Amino acid sequence: MSHLFDKPRIRISGDRAVLVEYGDAIEPAVNEKVRAMAALLKKGLPDGIDAVIPAYRNLSLIYDPLVTSPEKLLSLLQGLEARLHEIEIPAPRIVEIPVLYGGEFGPDIEVVAQHNGLTVEEVIAIHAATDYPIYMIGFTPGFCYLGGLDRRIHAPRRKTPRTLLPGGSVGIAEAQTGMYPVDSPGGWQIIGRTPLRLFAPERENPFLYEAGDRIRFMPVTGEEYKRIRAKEGS
Amino acid sequence: MVVLRVISPGSFTTVQDRGRYSFIDRGVPPSGALDLFAYGIANLLVGNPAGTAVLEITMMGPALEVLGEADVALAGADMAVTVNRQPVPMWETVRVKKGDVIRIRQAKSGCRSYLAVTGGIDVPIVMGSRATCVKAKIGGVEGRPLRKDDVLARFPGELLAKPRTLPANFIPAYSPDIALRAVAGPQEEAFRSGLEIFFGSIYEVTPEADRMGCRLQGPPVHHDEGFPQSIISEPTVPGNVQLPADGQPIILLVEQTTGGYTKIATVISTDLSKIAQSVPGNQVRFQEVTLAEAHRLCRTQALLLRQIEAQLSTNR
Numbered sequence: 001m002s003h004l005f006d007k008p009r010i011r012i013s014g015d016r017a018v019l020v021e022y023g024d025a026i027e028p029a030v031n032e033k034v035r036a037m038a039a040l041l042k043k044g045l046p047d048g049i050d051a052v053i054p055a056y057r058n059l060s061l062i063y064d065p066l067v068t069s070p071e072k073l074l075s076l077l078q079g080l081e082a083r084l085h086e087i088e089i090p091a092p093r094i095v096e097i098p099v100l101y102g103g104e105f106g107p108d109i110e111v112v113a114q115h116n117g118l119t120v121e122e123v124i125a126i127h128a129a130t131d132y133p134i135y136m137i138g139f140t141p142g143f144c145y146l147g148g149l150d151r152r153i154h155a156p157r158r159k160t161p162r163t164l165l166p167g168g169s170v171g172i173a174e175a176q177t178g179m180y181p182v183d184s185p186g187g188w189q190i191i192g193r194t195p196l197r198l199f200a201p202e203r204e205n206p207f208l209y210e211a212g213d214r215i216r217f218m219p220v221t222g223e224e225y226k227r228i229r230a231k232e233g234s
Numbered sequence: 235m236v237v238l239r240v241i242s243p244g245s246f247t248t249v250q251d252r253g254r255y256s257f258i259d260r261g262v263p264p265s266g267a268l269d270l271f272a273y274g275i276a277n278l279l280v281g282n283p284a285g286t287a288v289l290e291i292t293m294m295g296p297a298l299e300v301l302g303e304a305d306v307a308l309a310g311a312d313m314a315v316t317v318n319r320q321p322v323p324m325w326e327t328v329r330v331k332k333g334d335v336i337r338i339r340q341a342k343s344g345c346r347s348y349l350a351v352t353g354g355i356d357v358p359i360v361m362g363s364r365a366t367c368v369k370a371k372i373g374g375v376e377g378r379p380l381r382k383d384d385v386l387a388r389f390p391g392e393l394l395a396k397p398r399t400l401p402a403n404f405i406p407a408y409s410p411d412i413a414l415r416a417v418a419g420p421q422e423e424a425f426r427s428g429l430e431i432f433f434g435s436i437y438e439v440t441p442e443a444d445r446m447g448c449r450l451q452g453p454p455v456h457h458d459e460g461f462p463q464s465i466i467s468e469p470t471v472p473g474n475v476q477l478p479a480d481g482q483p484i485i486l487l488v489e490q491t492t493g494g495y496t497k498i499a500t501v502i503s504t505d506l507s508k509i510a511q512s513v514p515g516n517q518v519r520f521q522e523v524t525l526a527e528a529h530r531l532c533r534t535q536a537l538l539l540r541q542i543e544a545q546l547s548t549n550r
Contacts, residue, residue: 138492
């Protein structure tokens, strides 16, 4: 059964934003619709729209009420709907993220293994076998909400969150997996760390990915980790 | 050109401008001045264009040594200001010269004030803005609050021939009883019974209030039966009022981009300044307004700012 709405539903989020909902579940078809609409909007950003933020099943439009209104935005979106067939959603880019699993950088990998009756090697093999779609980015700069974690490596959050996780930490919480791009507190089970800088504000493009791309985790050795880390700088 | 050296930084002083809106879809919060009204006035008082970077001062102000002549103006929370130990007024242009010492004391009412200098604070633009985002460690001075011995530069700009004063009738009063106008939504349907409690009760501002959000305490507002407490995470905006499981409202502000709690209502943009100026212990009431009314208030506010600008810039 599809959770895609026939018609988008508009929710008012204050006097400068609307949420446009295309479905009510975390589902590829719904998210693809969101991405298609976001891509169409961004092709030629209409006057009065300050930001377009795609999420799992809706997109947020931040607008200037002195220039436009929710009514105008809704009719604009309906107009774009008719042109949806014109836009070719680009095939998702695969973004490879090298990860040094386990050891000092992945202190909770054995918890995940034991919880699921697997060996550490099996956890790594399963985690690195999927291309994870990025449904949304938020919480901290570059933090991805990823779909598609294999049931065999789900694991509960830590009872006590860590006060500081180093940027680059890769973790699992319930049915989610993800990476912490910047140092932050967090309660996820940490299984590894990437040597890549996931948020590099001084670069022209500070991020390696956007919503809609797919993340592929690539196991690396300690040596490879060091080599990539040295190249990345601080 | 260098303009200020930090003798003592105050409790939390950051460089802010109108904020960073181009990377919200990558999880970078907008940041920016929390009280956009006081921020805008501070810039007008020294003749800066809208959007110029200033210092946002929180609760306890800094002491600053002046390294080069400039016009400065302080607008916002009522803080006693002295230059070389002589009191100087807020909401007014003050000429300072090399060797002067500006001291900004604890707020007597309100919470945040804005110190503008001729030309604006000269820090690099990072991802489209000079605003400090401490969480992402970007903008302002190395992405952090000011520290002792930081040296700030300013951009070139013309000193004013005549000082400017904001007419007293435009100076906001920061009352401990705050009325916040809000539109219902985005998830008001989850609170059919809760809306009445929410819009009919008095809440107190707790000490857990910063640029990320303002946590309130008062009569709890619970979800109607059948509505889950959390939703699929989605983008948030400043002013969204979240209700977590304990039913105590949290007003989200400018250092956050997504959230997974239901939001009963959203404070209108013109009233965000009042939250910026609230302090723990203040009493908050929410008043429901329609979206049309909120938009009318936006237009009125824009008109008011233009009127103030026209009035002030006759003193070139």
